[in-house]
Amino acid sequence: MALQIIDRRLAGKNKSVGNRERFVRRFKEQIADSVRRAVSQRGIREIEQAENITIPKKDIGEPVFHHGQGGIRDMVHPGNAEHVRGDRIERPKGGGGRGSQASDGGEGEDDFTFTLTKEEFMQLFFEDLALPHLLRTHIGENPLWKSRRAGYSQDGIPNNLAVLRTMRGALGRRIALGKSAHRELLVLQEELDALLAQDDGTSEAVAALQRRIDALQVRIGRIPYLDPIDLRFRARIQVPVPNSQAVMFCLMDVSGSMDEARKDLAKRFFILLYLFLTRHYEKIDIVFIRHHTQAAEVSEEQFFHSTESGGTVVSSALVLLDQVIRARYPTGDWNIYVAQASDGDNFTNDSGNCRNLLVDRILPLVRYFAYVQVAEEEQNLWEEYSQLLPQFSHFAMRKVSQPSEIYPVFRDLFKKEGVPL
Amino acid sequence: MSNMAQYPVLERRIHDNPWKAAAVGERRHHAVPEQPLPPGARPAEPLPDPSDWTFDLIDRYHAAIAATAARFGLDTYPNQLEIITAEQMMDAYSSVGMPVNYRHWSYGKEFRATERRYRRGQMGLAYEIVINSNPCISYLMEENTTAMQALVIAHAAYGHNSFFKGNYLFRMWTDASSIIDYLVYAKDYVAQCEERYGADEVERLLDSCHALANFGVDRYRRPSKKNLARERLERAQREAYAQQQINELWRTLPARPGKEDAAQEHNRFPQEPQENILYFIEKNAPLLEPWQREIVRIVRKIAQYFYPQRQTQVMNEGWATFWHYTLLNTLYDEGYLSDGVMIEWLGSHTNVVFQPPVGHRAYSGINPYALGFAMYRDIQRICQNPTAEDRHWFPDIAGTPWLPALDHAMRNFKDESFVDQYLSPHLMREMRLFALHDDASQGDLVVSEIHDENGYRNLRQMLSQQYDLGTREPNIQVWNVNLRGDRSLTLRHTQYQSRPLADDTQEVLRHVARLWGFGVQIEGVDAYGNHPVLLHVVPAPAA
Numbered sequence: 001m002a003l004q005i006i007d008r009r010l011a012g013k014n015k016s017v018g019n020r021e022r023f024v025r026r027f028k029e030q031i032a033d034s035v036r037r038a039v040s041q042r043g044i045r046e047i048e049q050a051e052n053i054t055i056p057k058k059d060i061g062e063p064v065f066h067h068g069q070g071g072i073r074d075m076v077h078p079g080n081a082e083h084v085r086g087d088r089i090e091r092p093k094g095g096g097g098r099g100s101q102a103s104d105g106g107e108g109e110d111d112f113t114f115t116l117t118k119e120e121f122m123q124l125f126f127e128d129l130a131l132p133h134l135l136r137t138h139i140g141e142n143p144l145w146k147s148r149r150a151g152y153s154q155d156g157i158p159n160n161l162a163v164l165r166t167m168r169g170a171l172g173r174r175i176a177l178g179k180s181a182h183r184e185l186l187v188l189q190e191e192l193d194a195l196l197a198q199d200d201g202t203s204e205a206v207a208a209l210q211r212r213i214d215a216l217q218v219r220i221g222r223i224p225y226l227d228p229i230d231l232r233f234r235a236r237i238q239v240p241v242p243n244s245q246a247v248m249f250c251l252m253d254v255s256g257s258m259d260e261a262r263k264d265l266a267k268r269f270f271i272l273l274y275l276f277l278t279r280h281y282e283k284i285d286i287v288f289i290r291h292h293t294q295a296a297e298v299s300e301e302q303f304f305h306s307t308e309s310g311g312t313v314v315s316s317a318l319v320l321l322d323q324v325i326r327a328r329y330p331t332g333d334w335n336i337y338v339a340q341a342s343d344g345d346n347f348t349n350d351s352g353n354c355r356n357l358l359v360d361r362i363l364p365l366v367r368y369f370a371y372v373q374v375a376e377e378e379q380n381l382w383e384e385y386s387q388l389l390p391q392f393s394h395f396a397m398r399k400v401s402q403p404s405e406i407y408p409v410f411r412d413l414f415k416k417e418g419v420p421l
Numbered sequence: 422m423s424n425m426a427q428y429p430v431l432e433r434r435i436h437d438n439p440w441k442a443a444a445v446g447e448r449r450h451h452a453v454p455e456q457p458l459p460p461g462a463r464p465a466e467p468l469p470d471p472s473d474w475t476f477d478l479i480d481r482y483h484a485a486i487a488a489t490a491a492r493f494g495l496d497t498y499p500n501q502l503e504i505i506t507a508e509q510m511m512d513a514y515s516s517v518g519m520p521v522n523y524r525h526w527s528y529g530k531e532f533r534a535t536e537r538r539y540r541r542g543q544m545g546l547a548y549e550i551v552i553n554s555n556p557c558i559s560y561l562m563e564e565n566t567t568a569m570q571a572l573v574i575a576h577a578a579y580g581h582n583s584f585f586k587g588n589y590l591f592r593m594w595t596d597a598s599s600i601i602d603y604l605v606y607a608k609d610y611v612a613q614c615e616e617r618y619g620a621d622e623v624e625r626l627l628d629s630c631h632a633l634a635n636f637g638v639d640r641y642r643r644p645s646k647k648n649l650a651r652e653r654l655e656r657a658q659r660e661a662y663a664q665q666q667i668n669e670l671w672r673t674l675p676a677r678p679g680k681e682d683a684a685q686e687h688n689r690f691p692q693e694p695q696e697n698i699l700y701f702i703e704k705n706a707p708l709l710e711p712w713q714r715e716i717v718r719i720v721r722k723i724a725q726y727f728y729p730q731r732q733t734q735v736m737n738e739g740w741a742t743f744w745h746y747t748l749l750n751t752l753y754d755e756g757y758l759s760d761g762v763m764i765e766w767l768g769s770h771t772n773v774v775f776q777p778p779v780g781h782r783a784y785s786g787i788n789p790y791a792l793g794f795a796m797y798r799d800i801q802r803i804c805q806n807p808t809a810e811d812r813h814w815f816p817d818i819a820g821t822p823w824l825p826a827l828d829h830a831m832r833n834f835k836d837e838s839f840v841d842q843y844l845s846p847h848l849m850r851e852m853r854l855f856a857l858h859d860d861a862s863q864g865d866l867v868v869s870e871i872h873d874e875n876g877y878r879n880l881r882q883m884l885s886q887q888y889d890l891g892t893r894e895p896n897i898q899v900w901n902v903n904l905r906g907d908r909s910l911t912l913r914h915t916q917y918q919s920r921p922l923a924d925d926t927q928e929v930l931r932h933v934a935r936l937w938g939f940g941v942q943i944e945g946v947d948a949y950g951n952h953p954v955l956l957h958v959v960p961a962p963a964a
Contacts, residue, residue, distance in 0.1 A: 003483055004501040009563055016512040016532045023529030062527055063632055063928035065895050070861040071920030076884040078787060079778020080855035080871055088865040114533035
């Protein structure tokens with residue numbers, strides 16, 4: 001019988017992706033709802049995980065004509081143990097007309113639950129924010145360099161001398177230069193031996209041969225054992241390497257004027273920054289600093305969910321930020337990013353302080369500083385910060401008032417690629 | 422949009438020209454030997470059985486199985502084995518087992534559900550999927566061990582394959598050589614429509630068609646030899662077609678008052694009730710665009726392709742199970758298989774044919790694998806070692822050569838008639854079958870028959886009924902179209918054993934209304950067609 005064995009394993013991967021997309025599209029609202037809920041409930045670090053989505057059964061059913069319960073049914077079952085004709089059996093609960101078949105009656109009523117993959121979740125998350133191409137954005141390259149082996153070169157310092165390579169080259173050169181002389185020498189030597197066998201070795205021919213042999217031997221002897229052109233050194237070059245660790249500071253105002261909605265805006269912004277950084281760095285630390293009149297370093301949970309009230313002194317957070325950076329995150333080892341969110345409401349005399357702190361202490365240390373104001377009105381903090389814009393290309397500020405504005409603002413903030421830092 | 426003529430169709434309708442069309446499958450009857458042919462030389466040692474398979478091993482196992490199958494006279498399409506991953510298996514699962522299909526969200530939903538259950542370990546994947554095509558495509562999962570691959574080859578590539586090629590329903594209704602081409606065509610066509618008319622529009626249409634897919638099959642009509650009556654009929658149909666150009670149905674000129682009612686009463690449309698609702702819609706729905714009719718047709722054709730499978734579950738699975746059991750045991754006896762391979766496939770085999778008794782936690786009705794396998798084994802037993810009872814019940818096969826008897830049983834029946842013909846008293850006793858009479862109007866269930874002398878015939882008939890699609894699914898037909906009034910469509914549900922329709926009937930009717938374009942109602946009548954009651958009414962969909 002004719003047989004064909006075909007290995008399809010590499011061919012049709014993800015064949016059903018079109019169907020899955022259609023499914024997601026159809027239930028986009030429910031799924032987007034779940035995603036939104038998930039975003040508000042999850043920590044920033046867990047944002048990338050897959051998500052279980054549940055859709056009510058009534059929304060997802062595909063109705064067909066079929067029999068409902070009731071009427072008369074004659075069912076044949078296997079495994080009769082004790083019954084005889086005419087026995088009456090109590091109707092099993094929940095089974096309706098299905099006789100003993102109702103064993104899994106409850107299961108059918110479940111809502112439809114499935115798992116979104118990480119990629120799909122991210123896609124939806126971005127879609128919610130109208131984020132189509134976030135991951136294409138790049139930030140300027142890192143200035144860290146690392147020395148790496150790069151083959152051999154003809155010059156270098158003595159302790160980089162590659163002896164084996166050098167000697168191999170020298171051997172080759174010696175063979176190449178001396179080969180023809182050697183070959184000639186062999187021929188002459190044979191002739192000489194032949195002549196010597198015929199006479200006593202005093203003839204002119206023997207002497208002439210002897211002279212030519214001597215000359216050749218001198219020539220061979222002049223080939224240097226090691227020549228400067230043989231020398232090979234291990235070459236090392238400097239390559240730029242991305243610094244693999246980054247720290248992200250989230251600064252947020254938690255004074256009474258920051259309500260849940262504003263915090264949510266800020267959180268989304270922080271999430272975006274986190275996701276953005278995960279594309280570039282292997283290891284990311286997140287430091288949460290919240291402040292009202294005083295600043296404190298807190299856990300994520302406290303950062304987003306505890307409520308505080310009181311006035312606002314933004315500089316307190318910046319002072320703490322400066323301390324933390326200098327104490328724990330030396331700039332040589334860490335890429336430092338700061339995202340600050342506030343409603344812009346600051347203690348009047350403090351805003352000047354803030355600007356000075358940034359200029360003198362903080363901006364020289366960080367790779368990027370983004371300030372997001374989650375309120376419309378421009379107060380003195382906004383004005384003071386605005387003065388920084390012309391001087392510092394790695395400082396950026398925007399206003400956001402709707403969740404849908406987060407992404408455009410984010411892209412705006414991070415579009416300055418390749419800025420020399 | 423496309424040239425339809427170049428695409429094959431799956432089944433042939435009266436309108437087609439059967440005398441022109443190539444016969445479905447191979448019509449030549451395959452001769453079955455009376456006894457298995459003698460084996461060849463005994464191999465020096467069994468085939469190697471590392472748990473990891475290789476292509477070479479699959480080839481060798483296949484060769485051994487193929488040679489043995491040939492000795493039993495199994496007639497199959499050429500085989501094509503495809504190695505796939507678990508994910509691809511889930512893909513295939515979720516698109517109704519076909520290698521290509523058009524895109525629809527419900528397949529995505531299926532995939533999600535399958536994937537979730539699989540990842541949670543609630544289900545294993547099937548070891549195999551086999552497609553009724555020529556060549557017959559069997560999927561082998563890469564996770565399977567060598568022994569499992571051998572089992573799958575015997576089960577799918579020889580069991581199912583020979584069933585597809587031999588059973589009369591498949592021969593009559595499906596065209597194995599063109600199904601893949603047709604599905605490719607369907608996929609492309611639907612994709613084109615999505616592009617042209619919008620994905621939402623196509624999705625809604627497909628939803629509606631899917632809701633009616635089970636009512637888009639011809640149950641009784643089939644291609645037949647052309648005779649004089651047929652000749653006449655076809656001419657009448659050609660004329661009817663010309664008539665349709667005038668669109669008599671939907672003429673909007675007002676008839677003269679007074680004549681209307683009389684005409685309406687005399688010309689119910691359709692004149693005979695129509696069982697194939699999708700076909701009726703495809704041909705008669707007034708507002709459908711041509712591309713929409715084509716999509717209705719695609720869904721209908723594919724439903725028709727699967728119709729034989731729905732009617733032969735017990736027979737088909739039983740046959741495949743019987744043959745993997747017989748083939749692998751024969752190979753073992755002849756020294757091809759090692760003990761390890763035997764133990765492994767027998768483990769799977771036992772799980773597959775396990776029939777939990779009623780009341781068991783795992784019980785969910787009769788296991789078609791178990792019933793089918795037991796029945797074929799029983800037929801073999803009746804042929805080889807008949808008892809007096811068997812001679813009385815099955816005089817035509819008792820003591821005859823078993824291969825031809827089995828072949829006949831495979832070719833010429835569907836589940837319903839197969840059970841009715843071959844379920845023996847011996848097997849009924851062995852499975853301890855009994856019947857429960859469940860009348861919703863009574864408080865208790867009654868044991869109506871058990872496996873004893875008085876019960877055999879009734880029991881057998883009841884089990885046969887259980888596999889009759891005509892009673893499993895409600896009997897709903899197109900009854901009438903209000904031609905002169907609001908153009909509404911009336912469906913009629915003929916009750917079987919006073920079973921009502923389920924609650925979501927209204928939802929389905931909405932789908933019908935979307936296809937029909939005008940109001941739709943459904944009425945119920947009792948088993949004798951009397952006492953019509955209006956059940957549900959759905960108004961015309963908003964334009």
